Amino acid sequence: MGVSDTPTLDKHLSRQQETRTPVVAKNKDLLILTYGALVAQLCKDYEKEEDVNKYLDKMGYGIGTRLVEDFLARSSLRRCHSYSEVTHIIAEVAFKMYLGVTPSVTCKNSSRNEFSLILDKTPLSEFVEMLPAGRSSLCYCSLLCGIIRGALEMVHLAADVTFLQDKLKGDSVTEIGITFLKQPEEKKYRWKQ
Amino acid sequence: MECVYTTEFKLMYGMLFSIRSFVSKMSPLDMKDGFLAFQTSRYKLHYYETPTGIKVVMNTDLGVGPIRDVLHHIYSALYVELVVKNPLCPLGQTVQSELFRSRLDSYVRSLSFFSARAG
Numbered sequence: 637m638g639v640s641d642t643p644t645l646d647k648h649l650s651r652q653q654e655t656r657t658p659v660v661a662k663n664k665d666l667l668i669l670t671y672g673a674l675v676a677q678l679c680k681d682y683e684k685e686e687d688v689n690k691y692l693d694k695m696g697y698g699i700g701t702r703l704v705e706d707f708l709a710r711s712s713l714r715r716c717h718s719y720s721e722v723t724h725i726i727a728e729v730a731f732k733m734y735l736g737v738t739p740s741v742t743c744k745n746s747s748r749n750e751f752s753l754i755l756d757k758t759p760l761s762e763f764v765e766m767l768p769a770g771r772s773s774l775c776y777c778s779l780l781c782g783i784i785r786g787a788l789e790m791v792h793l794a795a796d797v798t799f800l801q802d803k804l805k806g807d808s809v810t811e812i813g814i815t816f817l818k819q820p821e822e823k824k825y826r827w828k829q
Numbered sequence: 830m831e832c833v834y835t836t837e838f839k840l841m842y843g844m845l846f847s848i849r850s851f852v853s854k855m856s857p858l859d860m861k862d863g864f865l866a867f868q869t870s871r872y873k874l875h876y877y878e879t880p881t882g883i884k885v886v887m888n889t890d891l892g893v894g895p896i897r898d899v900l901h902h903i904y905s906a907l908y909v910e911l912v913v914k915n916p917l918c919p920l921g922q923t924v925q926s927e928l929f930r931s932r933l934d935s936y937v938r939s940l941s942f943f944s945a946r947a948g
Contacts, residue, residue: 702920705913708879709905714861715880791880 664736664759671760675776685774692775696782697789704787707733719816722793723751726784726814735759739812749816752800758810767804775799781812794819845876845884865895875900883908893942907933 678688711729716722720743727739731753739753761776768774775781781797788795794817801807845864852864866875868891875893877885877900885900885908911929912918918926937943 702913704881705879705883705909708881709909712901712905790882792882 668760668762671779672763675774679768679771679774685771689773689775689778692778693782693785696779696784697786698782699779700783700786700788701790703734703783704790707787719749719751719793722788722816723753723814726787727753730787744813749818751814751816753812753814755810755812758803761804764804772805775802776804777802777810784812784814788814788816792819841886845886849878862897865897877901877904879904889942896942899940903933903936907936 675688675692678691682688682691707730710733713725713729716725720741723741727741732738737755737757737759739755742752742754744750744752758777758780760780764776767776777799781799785795785797788797796813796815796817798813799811800813801809801811803810848867849864853860863878864876866873868874871891872888873891873893875887875889875896877897883904885903887896887900887903889896907929911932912924912926913920915926918924918929924930938945
């Protein structure tokens with residue numbers, strides 16, 4: 637990898653832009669199968685599930701930091717004013733745009749910084765029946781947590797994102813928990829109250 | 830040549846950061862878009878910022894009206910498509926992509942308010 641690779645990739649990107657076709661549903665299967673192959677390979681490379689989960693989260697983080705730019709470019713949303721608004725946008729706009737599903741949003745606490753996204757079916761694990769034997773603590777969709785965390789960090793919102801429930805582990809739904817970490821607020825001065 | 834541009838960029842960044850925070854503190858009502866542009870007797874500086882902190886700045890002459898959609902196009906159709914989506918382009922550094930530079934150049938030259946006389 638070096639500077640010399642960039643011109644060839646540039647040419648490829650420029651050709652791709654000229655013949656751009658709309659994303660069709662059959663790409664979803666390709667994504668799901670690719671993701672499955674990725675997780676299977678990671679399971680072979682790492683013995684412990686915690687390492688696989690951690691690595692998937694790290695990859696997701698890298699994806700999220702770039703995906704957020706594409707999301708902002710396509711959705712042209714204004715700045716949000718509350719954590720609740722941010723979570724609703726993740727669920728209703730971002731999930732819909734990239735995965736074609738809309739999770740429901742619940743707020744877990746009164747200080748309004750802990751939220752859950754409840755998914756009836758996780759798109760990435762559509763073809764997975766159950767986790768392999770001996771891999772019971774594998775979080776199959778850890779990538780999603782990393783993506784959300786990376787994307788939020790790029791808009792200067794620190795958050796902890798984890799799986800609270802997982803359909804693959806026998807729970808009734810898949811639940812992703814987002815906890816926004818409190819940041820020191822800027823003092824706002826107003827000219828007139 | 831390289832160090833002249835770096836100094837200019839640093840000065841511009843400091844100035845934009847200060848103006849942006851000043852504008853938001855002075856605003857009597859809740860701000861929607863924030864700082865949009867400033868003009869002097871010689872030129873107008875247009876500004877567009879994304880929630881991720883990417884700033885698009887364009888200097889034009891005084892006859893040019895609001896060009897927020899142009900700056901958004903530069904961000905969405907050029908920067909995101911050619912730099913963010915290119916895994917070999919590291920973010921947070923000077924953009925090395927020749928394709929990005931040439932596409933940006935031809936886009937700016939195609940704008941209705943671009944005058945070839947000014948070069």
